[in-house]
Amino acid sequence: MINKVVKDADEAVKDIPDNAILMLGGFGLCGIPENCISALLKTGVKGLTCISNNAGVDDFGIGLMLKTRQVKKMISSYVGENAEFERQLLAGELEVDLIPQGTLAERVRAGGAGIPAFFTPAGYGTEVAEGKEVREFDGKKYLMESWLQADFALVKAWKGDSAGNLVFKGTARNFNPMMATAGKITIAEVEELVPLGTLDPNEIHTPGIYVQRIFEGKNYEKRIEQRTVTNR
């Protein structure tokens, strides 16, 4: 098997250049590549385009890279938890492309699957449709949406092996599997790097063919945005 293990996040992201297009997995703060984000804060790379469902919160996740002004453009579906994001957007300091969540997921999936465009009903008749081709199929109108691809995809998994095979846990899966397929270079950080051959091939979510670099992350904070509990 091909060994894709790199030492740590610093080594994994060191060649990400200014103005790169990145994909970052996660939904809210769930399943985000925490170690890679920390490493990018250190390299200080600038002018990034970040494709990510959300923009983190003010003091965690992509929010940290917004504060340091490393992000030129965000492509997201929901950014409501980040006041700094909203401020930069309303002040015209940040380019933002807001797209429907299912369209975002499918555009990334299409990018990884070699499908340059597809038709979806989401956004028809709204400002999302501006400038897009509309076609009717069986009496209903659909928008043409194009694929998304990235220079680097940064994904976070629960377990992985040296071949880059990945297993996700809970709802931390979200956008990570599609993004893993749509990066020219996909960097996977995992909570546990397990010996080759110990993952059950029946239960691998992301085949290693999509992953170029993998490392075991450290000090996962896994911050919770809304801690809701049932009292006994």
Added chain:
Amino acid sequence: MLDKIGIAKRIAQEVRGGWYINLGIGIPTLVANYIPDNIDVVLQSENGLLGIGPFPYDEDVDADLINAGKQTVSMMPGSVLFNSAESFAMIRGGHVDLTILGAMEVSENGDIANWKIPGKMVKGMGGAMDLVASAENIIVAMQHCSKSGASKLLKSCSLPITGIKCVKKIVTDMAVLDILPEGGFRLLERAPGVSVEDIKAATEGKLIVEGDIPEMTIN
């Protein structure tokens, strides 16, 4: 007038056994608490979970298990986890039987606005545009009027819309209404203590009142 819990309780009465249901953030999430135990449904969360359970006990909280509102949740027996593309395949593919979501405005032809206030609030549409463009059965939970008393049930939406001609039913703090295929809000029920005249005064869009309008029954 109904409070938020009253709206959630009334919407829960619309739920039928065997349905897969997507609940939006806010009042829609509360609906889950009032679905009777003898009605079996499966709740879908667009971040990749079918079979949302109650909020977990404190010691069971798992940062890797949240709903679309980023709240920690548990899973029901038989739950399944999947990625976001698969989740929206379920939604766009028409496999979800009922979508319940909030709105800032609804128009008399069924347009809904709930994602943006130009110049003021830009949160994004999240999954709302996919949901409203695809669902056959959409119930909106909302306040009938703004805090300043302006109607939110309009001839046409003033805010950027989320989807066109998609809302079928609305439950507000004042009334239950459906939207007729040819346009117009048809009044079905009044909230306790609310008169037809009150509802007429609070509805800017075309209101259709046929015969006696019963008061809602809320337990």
